[in-house]
Amino acid sequence: MSNGLSQQVIIVGAGPVGLTLACELALSGVPTRVIERRAWRTKESRAMGLYPGSMELFDSRGLAETFAEFGNPADRITLSTGGSVELSALPSRYAYLNVIPQSVIEEILETRARELGVEIVRRTEVVEFTQDETGVTVVLRTDGVQRQERCAYLVGCDGSHSVVREQLGIDFGGSTHQYAAMLADVRLAKAPLEKVRLTPAPGAVGVSIAYGDGWYRLACLDRSQPWSDEPLTMEVLQQTFARIVGYDAGLHSPRWLARFKVHERLADRYRVGRVLIAGDAAHLHSPLGGQGMNLGIHDAFNLGWKLAAEIAGWAPPGLLDSYEVERRPVAAATIRMTERATQMVTSASSRVRGMRQLVTGSVLRSPRVQRAVAARIAGLSTSYVDGPGEGSLAGSRTPGLTLHTVGGVPVQVHELLRNGTFVHLELRGTEPADTADWGELVTPVAGRIVAPGPWGAASAVLIRPDGHVAWSTTTVDDADRAAETAAAITTWCGTPYPGRRVPAGWPHDFPAEAPVAVLEVDLAITVPER
Numbered sequence: 001m002s003n004g005l006s007q008q009v010i011i012v013g014a015g016p017v018g019l020t021l022a023c024e025l026a027l028s029g030v031p032t033r034v035i036e037r038r039a040w041r042t043k044e045s046r047a048m049g050l051y052p053g054s055m056e057l058f059d060s061r062g063l064a065e066t067f068a069e070f071g072n073p074a075d076r077i078t079l080s081t082g083g084s085v086e087l088s089a090l091p092s093r094y095a096y097l098n099v100i101p102q103s104v105i106e107e108i109l110e111t112r113a114r115e116l117g118v119e120i121v122r123r124t125e126v127v128e129f130t131q132d133e134t135g136v137t138v139v140l141r142t143d144g145v146q147r148q149e150r151c152a153y154l155v156g157c158d159g160s161h162s163v164v165r166e167q168l169g170i171d172f173g174g175s176t177h178q179y180a181a182m183l184a185d186v187r188l189a190k191a192p193l194e195k196v197r198l199t200p201a202p203g204a205v206g207v208s209i210a211y212g213d214g215w216y217r218l219a220c221l222d223r224s225q226p227w228s229d230e231p232l233t234m235e236v237l238q239q240t241f242a243r244i245v246g247y248d249a250g251l252h253s254p255r256w257l258a259r260f261k262v263h264e265r266l267a268d269r270y271r272v273g274r275v276l277i278a279g280d281a282a283h284l285h286s287p288l289g290g291q292g293m294n295l296g297i298h299d300a301f302n303l304g305w306k307l308a309a310e311i312a313g314w315a316p317p318g319l320l321d322s323y324e325v326e327r328r329p330v331a332a333a334t335i336r337m338t339e340r341a342t343q344m345v346t347s348a349s350s351r352v353r354g355m356r357q358l359v360t361g362s363v364l365r366s367p368r369v370q371r372a373v374a375a376r377i378a379g380l381s382t383s384y385v386d387g388p389g390e391g392s393l394a395g396s397r398t399p400g401l402t403l404h405t406v407g408g409v410p411v412q413v414h415e416l417l418r419n420g421t422f423v424h425l426e427l428r429g430t431e432p433a434d435t436a437d438w439g440e441l442v443t444p445v446a447g448r449i450v451a452p453g454p455w456g457a458a459s460a461v462l463i464r465p466d467g468h469v470a471w472s473t474t475t476v477d478d479a480d481r482a483a484e485t486a487a488a489i490t491t492w493c494g495t496p497y498p499g500r501r502v503p504a505g506w507p508h509d510f511p512a513e514a515p516v517a518v519l520e521v522d523l524a525i526t527v528p529e530r
């Protein structure tokens with residue numbers, strides 16, 4: 001690159017978060033390089049599933065069907081003590097936990113990243129870096145040989161032991177538990193009927209998850225056993241799992257056995273100047289509920305378009321800082337949620353176990369509670385109330401809306417986001433809003449929504465590239481709405497100026513005429529009564 005930069009962005013770490021971020025930046029035309037210490041992709045399954053919120057994000061980039069093809073859909077999380085969390089009742093095209101090993105997710109993401117032109121440099125580690133007003137100088141090491149590269153921004157997606165976080169001096173406060181935690185991918189002679197089954201026991205919890213190909217992920221958290229750094233054996237796992245679930249499931253043929261520590265930690269900052277962190281580098285929590293990777297993927301979708309906007313030069317003031325403003329509270333809430341859930345399911349106290357029985361046996365049967373719990377676990381209820389949006393829908397996620405074009409062909413609104421642009425929905429008139437001054441930054445669409453609540457009442461909505469609502473209005477008067485629309489797009493995409501029509505960094509082709517469409521949506525949620 002002519003400006004002395006070897007890349008605009010260097011991402012440290014080719015885990016699921018680094019690869020997702022690389023795809024997002026590349027989609028926005030930002031030259032990106034991923035530096036990965038490992039020579040090869042990991043074969044460890046680690047995280048085992050994508051929740052509906054993540055599947056919808058990937059749907060907005062055309063990848064969800066690929067993940068679905070390689071996954072095993074689980075409609076619910078069943079508690080052995082009675083009760084379940086029903087994901088199948090959620091208002092989503094992907095109303096299930098897509099059970100799929102992290103290694104497969106990384107393979108799919110890496111393939112997409114390479115297709116988009118991302119350079120992935122393996123067997124190379126980031127050793128240190130310094131930053132100044134114009135960029136970041138990064139020291140890399142390959143086979144013991146060091147060299148320097150310079151980039152405009154550096155993002156640490158380098159996991160729990162993040163070098164980037166440490167060198168920035170970011171505090172990673174929290175706690176690390178010293179009890180036994182183990183997991184394995186095995187086959188079972190006596191497999192449970194449920195695809196995802198959680199068995200609480202006094203002081204412990206056991207989890208079994210079916211990959212759908214005969215393999216099972218087993219996990220045990222056992223407060224009665226201290227942490228050990230001895231390699232996990234089948235014998236220890238067999239005994240621990242049988243003691244927790246109350247029967248011998250006939251574990252055999254392990255392909256992966258691991259111990260891990262449970263941490264609850266949150267970085268006190270996500271950005272220092274031109275260097276940012278995301279994923280496990282920024283937050284760690286109990287694995288119960290399988291939230292870790294999903295949380296990091298949402299970080300990457302939030303950060304990608306904002307960093308691209310900053311680099312392309314159209315980001316309004318504060319946009320990049322809104323990454324931390326929006327994502328850090330979500331991580332803090334997830335840490336609290338998983339910590340409480342872990343305490344509740346593993347408690348040895350008869351009082352807490354009594355409460356748990358009440359929650360799973362009775363409270364979870366309330367459709368309202370069931371819906372709220374399922375949506376929270378699924379990642380469908382995240383709303384950026386502290387973000388800069390305006391209007392009754394601002395900050396909320398765009399739900400799965402079916403769009404019927406004038407020609408009658410149904411399209412999902414999430415699919416309108418596939419080029420990584422803003423989408424403006426004109427919901428009263430039949431003409432798309434005039435967004436020509438912002439060129440390829442905004443895809444304008446006209447149509448209607450039939451839905452209860454604020455979506456039904458909205459007359460126009462501006463959706464961000466990550467699927468969250470930037471702005472909405474209920475103004476009926478056409479001229480007033482057009483003026484509000486222009487003001488909202490200016491807030492988010494900057495003031496129009498000559499030449500803006502083809503901004504640097506947004507090289508994707510769009511249809512010459514924006515589609516005129518009628519939107520129809522059914523947001524009714526039904527939860528089966530037990």
Ligand SMILES: Cc1cc2nc3c(=O)[nH]c(=O)nc-3n(C[C@H](O)[C@H](O)[C@H](O)COP(=O)(O)OP(=O)(O)OC[C@H]3O[C@@H](n4cnc5c(N)ncnc54)[C@H](O)[C@@H]3O)c2cc1C
Pocket residue numbers: 012013014015016017018035036037038046047048049102124125126127157158159160162163183258259260278279280281287289290291292293294296
């Ligand atoms: C044993 C185990 C089981 C888990 N089970 C689940 C689960 O069931 N569900 C769930 O949601 N989550 C689970 N997780 C958590 C999940 O794996 C993480 O949340 C997820 O991997 C985070 O992705 P990431 O990209 O942020 O970090 P990582 O996946 O850790 O990726 C970081 C990458 O950065 C590379 N790297 C690090 N430092 C450097 C450097 N200096 N230079 C170059 N490269 C570097 C590493 O080699 C690595 O590839 C589990 C984690 C572990 C350890």
